[in-house]
Amino acid sequence: MIAVSGNLLLMAFISYVLSSIAFVLAVTGKRWSDRSPEQHTNRWGWIGFSIAVIGFLFQTGFIITRWIAGGHFPTSNMFEFMAFLAYSIILAFIVIFLVYRITVIGAFVMPVGIIMLAYASVFPREIQPLIPALQSYWLKIHVTTAALGEGAFAVGFAAGLMYLVRTVDQEKSTASTKWLEATLCMVLMLIGFIGTTTWFSSMGYQATFQVPVGTVTTEVVYTMPAIAGPQDATLVTEGVMKPWFETPSWMQGLNAARKLNTLIWSVLSGLVLYAIIRLIARRRLAQLIRPMVRDIEPETIDEISYRAIAIGFPIFTLGALIFAMIWAAEAWGRFWGWDPKEVWALITWLFYAAYLHLRLSKGWLGEKSAWLAVIGFIVVMITLVFVNLVIVGLHSYA
Amino acid sequence: MEDIKCQCGHANPVGTYICEACGNPIGEAVKDKDTVLDMRYEGAARRSQTYNKTIIDKIWNFFSSVKIAVYMIVIVLLASIIGTVFPQEMYIPVPKPANIYYSETYGTLGELYYLLGFHNMYTSWWYVSLLLMIGISLIVCSIDRIVPLYKALNKQRVRHNPNFLVRQKLTAQIEKPAQWNQTLDEIEEQLKKRRYSIKREGDALLAEKARFSRWGPYVNHVGLIVFLLGVLLRLVPGFYLDQYVWVRDGETKKVPDTHYYVKNDGFIIEYYADHEFPQDIGLGEGDKVVKTYKTHAVLYENLNHGLAGAEPKLEKVTEHEILVNHPLKYEDLQLFQAGQKPNALSALNMTLLNEKTGEEIGKFKIDLYNPLPEYPITADTKVQILEYFPDFEFTEDKKPITKSTNPDNPAFIVNTITPDNPGGEKSWIFLGSYLPAAGVDNLYGFKFSMPDLTNITGLMVRKDKSLPLIYFGCFVTMIGLIMGFYWQHRRIWIQTEGNIVYLAGHTNKNWFSLKNELKAVMDKVKVPVLLEEKGKGGKAS
Numbered sequence: 001m002i003a004v005s006g007n008l009l010l011m012a013f014i015s016y017v018l019s020s021i022a023f024v025l026a027v028t029g030k031r032w033s034d035r036s037p038e039q040h041t042n043r044w045g046w047i048g049f050s051i052a053v054i055g056f057l058f059q060t061g062f063i064i065t066r067w068i069a070g071g072h073f074p075t076s077n078m079f080e081f082m083a084f085l086a087y088s089i090i091l092a093f094i095v096i097f098l099v100y101r102i103t104v105i106g107a108f109v110m111p112v113g114i115i116m117l118a119y120a121s122v123f124p125r126e127i128q129p130l131i132p133a134l135q136s137y138w139l140k141i142h143v144t145t146a147a148l149g150e151g152a153f154a155v156g157f158a159a160g161l162m163y164l165v166r167t168v169d170q171e172k173s174t175a176s177t178k179w180l181e182a183t184l185c186m187v188l189m190l191i192g193f194i195g196t197t198t199w200f201s202s203m204g205y206q207a208t209f210q211v212p213v214g215t216v217t218t219e220v221v222y223t224m225p226a227i228a229g230p231q232d233a234t235l236v237t238e239g240v241m242k243p244w245f246e247t248p249s250w251m252q253g254l255n256a257a258r259k260l261n262t263l264i265w266s267v268l269s270g271l272v273l274y275a276i277i278r279l280i281a282r283r284r285l286a287q288l289i290r291p292m293v294r295d296i297e298p299e300t301i302d303e304i305s306y307r308a309i310a311i312g313f314p315i316f317t318l319g320a321l322i323f324a325m326i327w328a329a330e331a332w333g334r335f336w337g338w339d340p341k342e343v344w345a346l347i348t349w350l351f352y353a354a355y356l357h358l359r360l361s362k363g364w365l366g367e368k369s370a371w372l373a374v375i376g377f378i379v380v381m382i383t384l385v386f387v388n389l390v391i392v393g394l395h396s397y398a
Numbered sequence: 399m400e401d402i403k404c405q406c407g408h409a410n411p412v413g414t415y416i417c418e419a420c421g422n423p424i425g426e427a428v429k430d431k432d433t434v435l436d437m438r439y440e441g442a443a444r445r446s447q448t449y450n451k452t453i454i455d456k457i458w459n460f461f462s463s464v465k466i467a468v469y470m471i472v473i474v475l476l477a478s479i480i481g482t483v484f485p486q487e488m489y490i491p492v493p494k495p496a497n498i499y500y501s502e503t504y505g506t507l508g509e510l511y512y513l514l515g516f517h518n519m520y521t522s523w524w525y526v527s528l529l530l531m532i533g534i535s536l537i538v539c540s541i542d543r544i545v546p547l548y549k550a551l552n553k554q555r556v557r558h559n560p561n562f563l564v565r566q567k568l569t570a571q572i573e574k575p576a577q578w579n580q581t582l583d584e585i586e587e588q589l590k591k592r593r594y595s596i597k598r599e600g601d602a603l604l605a606e607k608a609r610f611s612r613w614g615p616y617v618n619h620v621g622l623i624v625f626l627l628g629v630l631l632r633l634v635p636g637f638y639l640d641q642y643v644w645v646r647d648g649e650t651k652k653v654p655d656t657h658y659y660v661k662n663d664g665f666i667i668e669y670y671a672d673h674e675f676p677q678d679i680g681l682g683e684g685d686k687v688v689k690t691y692k693t694h695a696v697l698y699e700n701l702n703h704g705l706a707g708a709e710p711k712l713e714k715v716t717e718h719e720i721l722v723n724h725p726l727k728y729e730d731l732q733l734f735q736a737g738q739k740p741n742a743l744s745a746l747n748m749t750l751l752n753e754k755t756g757e758e759i760g761k762f763k764i765d766l767y768n769p770l771p772e773y774p775i776t777a778d779t780k781v782q783i784l785e786y787f788p789d790f791e792f793t794e795d796k797k798p799i800t801k802s803t804n805p806d807n808p809a810f811i812v813n814t815i816t817p818d819n820p821g822g823e824k825s826w827i828f829l830g831s832y833l834p835a836a837g838v839d840n841l842y843g844f845k846f847s848m849p850d851l852t853n854i855t856g857l858m859v860r861k862d863k864s865l866p867l868i869y870f871g872c873f874v875t876m877i878g879l880i881m882g883f884y885w886q887h888r889r890i891w892i893q894t895e896g897n898i899v900y901l902a903g904h905t906n907k908n909w910f911s912l913k914n915e916l917k918a919v920m921d922k923v924k925v926p927v928l929l930e931e932k933g934k935g936g937k938a939s
Contacts, residue, residue, distance in 0.1 A: 002677055070676045100910065127676040132691050132722035132735075299931070303910055310907065314879035322872045331723045333734040333860040334640075335868065338520045339489075340482040350475040354468050360906075361438070361464040387482070 002127065005065035008058050009083065009117075015055025016090065016114045022048030023106035027292045045103030049094075052110060056090050063087070070127040073140035077128060081143065082120030085384070088144075088151025089113040092308060096155050100304055104296055108158040115187070116154075118194045138327035145319025146345075150380050152312025153352070159305035160373030165286050166293040166301065167367060176367070177284060181274075183374055184285045189270025196265045200224045207240040209233040220258060227264045230257035302366055305373045306359060313352055320345045344383035351379050406559070412448050416441025418550070421558035423565065435565040437904055440550035444542045461531075461538035470532050474525070481519030484511050533626045536619045544616045551609060556599040560895055568903035568913055570927045574894060584923045585892065592915060594890070601894040607887075612906065614882020621875030628868035639861035642736070644804065646744065646767070646852045650698070650712070653859055656731060657703030659712055663694040665855035667740055691735050693720040693855040697728055720857070730861050737856020743805050745850035748827075750775050750814065753843040759816075763850070766805035778817050784824070785811040811835070814842050888912050901927060 026044030063084070066074040074080040093109040130139075161183065168176045200223055207222040211233045220230050229235070229243025247257035274285065281288045293301070324345065325335035336342060355372045358364040364372070401409035408419035416435065417424050423435055435441070446462040449455045460466060484504055487496045496517055500508035515522050563569060575581060579601065586596050586603060594605035632638040641654040645662035653660050668690040681687070698712035718726035718733075726733040743766055750759040760775035764783070772782040787800040790809035798809065808829060813822040819842075824835035827844060834840040886907045893900045901920075905912045913929055920927050 124679075126679040128679055129670045129675060129687055129689070131688060135721075136723040138723075300910065303908070307908065307910075310883045314876065314883050317879060318876055322876065325872070326869070329862075329865065330725070331734075333725065333732060333736070333858045334862075335865070338481070338486060340485075343478050343482050343520075347475050347478050350471050350478070354471045354475070357464055357468050357471070362468070 001065055001069040005062050005069060006125075008062040008065060012055045012058035012062060013114070013117055015051050015058055016086075016110055016117065019048045019051035019055060020107065020110040020114060022051060023103060023110060024292070027104045027107055027295075041103050045101075045106065048103070048106050048110070049097055052090060052106065053094060056087070056094065059083075059087050059090070066127065072130050072134075073144075074127075075140060075143040075147070076130060076134055077123065079120050079123040079125050081147070081384075082116055082123070084144065085147050085150060085154075086113045086116035086120065088147045089116060089154040090151075091148070092151040092155045092312070095311070096304060096308055099307075100300070102296065102300065102304070104162070104293055105155075105159065105301075105304065107292055108162050109155050112154050112158050115190055115194070118198075119190065122194060122197045133331060136327060136331065138323060138330065142319060142323040142327050145315060145323055147319070149312045149314075149316025149319050150384070152308050152315065153377050153380055156305045156308035156312065156373045157377030159301050159308060160370035162293050162296070163298060163301045163305060163370040164367065164374070165290055166296060167298050167370075168286065170284060170287045170290065177286065179371075180286045181284055185270060185274045186378075188273045189266045192269030192273055193262070193266035196224060196269050197262070205240075206237060208236045210236055222258055222261060224262060224265050226261055227268075228257055228261045233257075298366070302369060305370060309352060309355065309373060309376070313356065316352070317349060321349055340387050341383070344379075344387050348376070348379050348383050351376050411443040413443030414441060416562065417559070418442070421555065421562035423561055433565070434567045435562065437566075439543055439547045440554075442546035442550040444546050446542050458538060458542070461535045462542040464539060467532065467535045467539060470528055470535060474528050474532065477519060477525055477528070480516055484508060484517070486519065487517045529626070533623060536623055536626075540616045540619045544613075547612065551612065554597075554604065554606075556597045556604045556891075557602040557893060558891065560893070560900055563891055563893060563900040563902040566891075566902035566904055568909065568916070568929055568931055570901040570929050572899050572901070572925070572927055574897050574899050575925055578894065578899065581923050581925060582892065585919060588919045588922050589890065592919070594888075603890075603892040605890040605892075608885040609887050611881050611885035612887045614878050614880070614885075616878070617881060618875045618878025621871045621873070621878055623871070624874060625868055625871030628864040628871055631864040631867065632862070637861075637863045639859065641859035643857050643859055644737070644739070644854050645693075645695075645857060646742075646854050648852075652700075652710075653697075653731070653733070656859070656861075657700045658715075658728075658731060659698040659700060659710065660733065660857065661696040661698065662855050663696055665691075665693045665738065665740075665853040667691055667738060667853075691722055691738055691855075693735055693857065695720050695726055695733060695857070697726065697731075697733075720855075725860075730863055732860045732862075734858040734860065735855070736858035739854040739856070741851045742854045743808065743829075743849050744852035746808070746827075746829075747847040747849055749845040749847065750779070750781065751843045751845050753841055758845070759842070761847075764810070766808050769810075780815050782813040782815065782822065783810055784813050790828070814840075816842060883907075886911070888915070890916060901929075903929075 022044050026041050026048055029040065029044070063074055066080075075084050089109065090113045093106065093113065096109075097105060164176070164180050164183075168174075168180050170177060205223055205225065207226055209220045209222065209226070209230050210217050211220050211230045219236075220233070225241040226235075226243040228245060228247045231246050233243075233246075235242060247260050277285060277288070324342065328337065328342075329335040351372075355369070355376060358372070359369050401411055402414055402424055403409050404417035404420060404422055404424050406417060406420040406422060408417055410418050410424060415424060416422070416437075423441075444462070446459045450459060484500065485491070490496065490499050492499070494502070496512060500512040500517060502508075504511065511517060519525055564571065582601060582603060586598070586605075589596060589605040592607075594607045597604045597606075639655055643651055643654055643660065645651045645660060645665075647662055647664055650659050650661040652658075667688060669686040670689045674689070675687075695718055696714060697716045697718075699715045700710045701713055702708040702711040716726070716728045720726050720733060720735045722735045725735070745766055746764045747761070748764065749761050751757065752759065759779055762773040762775060762781060764770075764773070766788065769783050769786055772780050774780045785798075787798055787809040788803055788805040788807075789801040790807045791799055791801050793799055801807075810827040811824060812827055813824050815822040823838055823840050823842065825838070825840055825844075826833040826835065830846050832844045886905050888905045889903065890912075891900070891902045901916070903912050903916050909931065913931060917927070917929060
């Protein structure tokens, strides 16, 4: 059963990739065949959409089989959660696509889903038994609703990004073009993170350090070549790269150095990817993908971004705050405890609340609104990833 | 203040920008003839725009501003972020005072963090004040807007000044087709099928649906206000209780700050067995994963509570297997599984020895929770307990103290009275070792056997009478959000002036669907129109 579920997930992943390719072909290959461009886009758009739905069904199968195999709903660690987030993004995409029937959305949203799923695979994939704190039906209710809301926010993000790529004037270099490049570069860094992690783990790379902690010595194992080594550590493994520098002392915790090292690898690989693309294309990344969104009305994509967030906001409120509070009251005896994860859920909520007020009452449409949609999802990612991995709290299970 | 007069003769209060009587744009709104009419609050004047004289007006206007509200939200947001940079004081992982912990662990930044009070961010006066101000803003903003909006929507007219229609975001003008009256009836039928409610005034038509969604934001704000009230209510004495109690296996203990007693009828920790793992997760030798923390608890009520000095008279009221996620609930008292000390010391098993010969004089047991003043060994031998330190530690100036009342590291000063030494000889007893008191040469010593162990469960004691109100607030908020975000208020106006038919549509959200809907209706009655979505990128309501 576990093997079946793993294969289903792999098939879902492949489907999402194929679907993205179909969507990209739909908007770029218009002039290849003798069909009219409109026909071409429609045809390939529906192909892309159908494959996405098939992938979604595969992933549904993955969730069900893993649920049966593990005996609990698969949202109990980082791997399972990020995979479910990818699932939510695909679901939100399916809904939005059915409402608006705009093909090019797929070319942007599907890759976001793929990146999430690939990111999930970086974490340990074993089914773990549930610790007492997680033994509650609220695990599936709270986590799934929160993820569904965040999936809708992801669509809002992708649409916001599309709006910016479509409208930001690329004729001259401005603050907008620079920030847009920075945002796209961040996406590349995430891809770089997934790529380097997968690459080194497939090679079985390991470098062991002996680190003094107080009076005792502990081992820290790096799975990527050490650029930033632990403080005062000695490298034990032979024949591997020596660290270039030591992690500064104000970074606390045994794993701080390893986390910093991974971060450096992600940033560097992202920058290298970006540099390669710019060298080959000889123009800005946004300029490069702009032709894909050329034919779309900015106002429509602006509305889609807003609609996705408007659909996601009540779901997020219910899942990430209200259900969270009810569960916290059941499990810990208080509905709110200012745990970092709780605070970041509140921050995300406040951010989107500010977005909605600015849009509805202050008339922030178009570019301003698109930027907020982009930043909003970055806040979501900080809440989901950064808080779990870097800030210690009650939610750092994985 | 002077009223604004519309060309139709109606006098509107200051702040109005769409005439209440004829719908003609007035005041500032007239200037730009080509822009889309701002339809927020139907162009009606709000209190905050009409009055700005007294201090109350000024305060009202401050809190009624959405801009101010957004600023407050953003400040709270930034402060919340700062609060997560370093752990809050309550989450410091080591038992160290805050003034030392932050500077020691995080250096200068940490010291600054502590000095600025960020280590208690969420209970700081200014953070709480900001939350309160957001609460006030929620109330004021809502009242300031809902009153004019309600009035305006309630007395909507069917016929408008054509200016009103052409300056809508979604608008079209067509030449009046033949048999228009008949077509208009068909349109009315089509709109009714789409659940619009229709008002007609001759050849003018107003179709409207889902007006209730306009109240969504106000309903959700009311929910948030109720929620905040619930939170404030916890400050009222008796509404909120937060205590903790450790109970040994078999022990009955008073639940702090209540007239209840709780008995621990057995606390167990279960671990997952090997066959319960769905797959190998790479656990090392001896690594275990906890499956259950469970306390079999019995709750008693003290019937003599309130009688000063009376012995407690306990009556069992309920019994429950407390698990994590499954607290014991009795009336508004809740006991949560929150901590555990498995295999904690409960009694020391000792043997008195003759130090020289090694002869065993006799055995005795010291109950660490209830040590007796003396333990008789034989007829003329006894061990007196002079001092007891349940959680022993030396202070910096080498004075023995106890850190807590829990016997985590017990130590005693005892006096051993024997026929050889009727005055007694003093010695220290520690966990597993003993020591003659300073300057004494002891004749007798002690041998330690396996101590008695017990399991101790940590129960969190909570009462939260405001919880129902807080949940009710959440519920109302959700209703409001769903009303406001999953429905849209849509209106379609059709009006004939001379030979021209004016079509216009307005919605507070989702123009895409409204446009499609209007287009579909017009196609159905075979009057194709080119709907213009005006002022794209401009302000919309």
